[in-house]
Amino acid sequence: MSRMWQVFSGPDALEDVPDEGYASPWSYPSQVRIPMEHWQAIIAFAQSRDAAEAALLERVSFLDGTPLDAAAEADFMSLLETLAKAVVGADPLTPDGVDPAVIPEPMPNTSHAAMLGDIARLIQRTRALGLSLDSWVD
Numbered sequence: 001m002s003r004m005w006q007v008f009s010g011p012d013a014l015e016d017v018p019d020e021g022y023a024s025p026w027s028y029p030s031q032v033r034i035p036m037e038h039w040q041a042i043i044a045f046a047q048s049r050d051a052a053e054a055a056l057l058e059r060v061s062f063l064d065g066t067p068l069d070a071a072a073e074a075d076f077m078s079l080l081e082t083l084a085k086a087v088v089g090a091d092p093l094t095p096d097g098v099d100p101a102v103i104p105e106p107m108p109n110t111s112h113a114a115m116l117g118d119i120a121r122l123i124q125r126t127r128a129l130g131l132s133l134d135s136w137v138d
Helices: 012-016 036-049 051-061 070-088 109-128
Strands: 005-009 031-035 134-137
Touching: 005 036, 005 109, 031 036, 031 109, 036 051, 036 070, 036 109, 051 070, 051 134, 070 109
Parallel strands: none
Antiparallel strands: 005 031, 005 134
């Protein structure tokens, strides 16, 4: 079985928009691809804080062509920023020593914060083109 990914995608037109040399292991010009086990760890962290936060993350995980309205997108952006800050000081989301069949490569919480920041950055880049974000599991 191959690894699953949580994908957030902007329009293909982002492939041609200068990106000022931004580099991240999870970001591509028009997508952010997060290993599913890490996205699930982020959702579990959100759930431990507030069920509504986790519900919003889960909802936005499967847009499948249905754009977010402006209010939901603003809430999602705010949540991404809040979680990115909160996760840095939290207990490890994917601690070393966890079963490699569950989490093949544990990462520090700073990596989870970077993943959340990459999604926010993609939304901003997508918004600049007047378009909306999409998402699915791959």
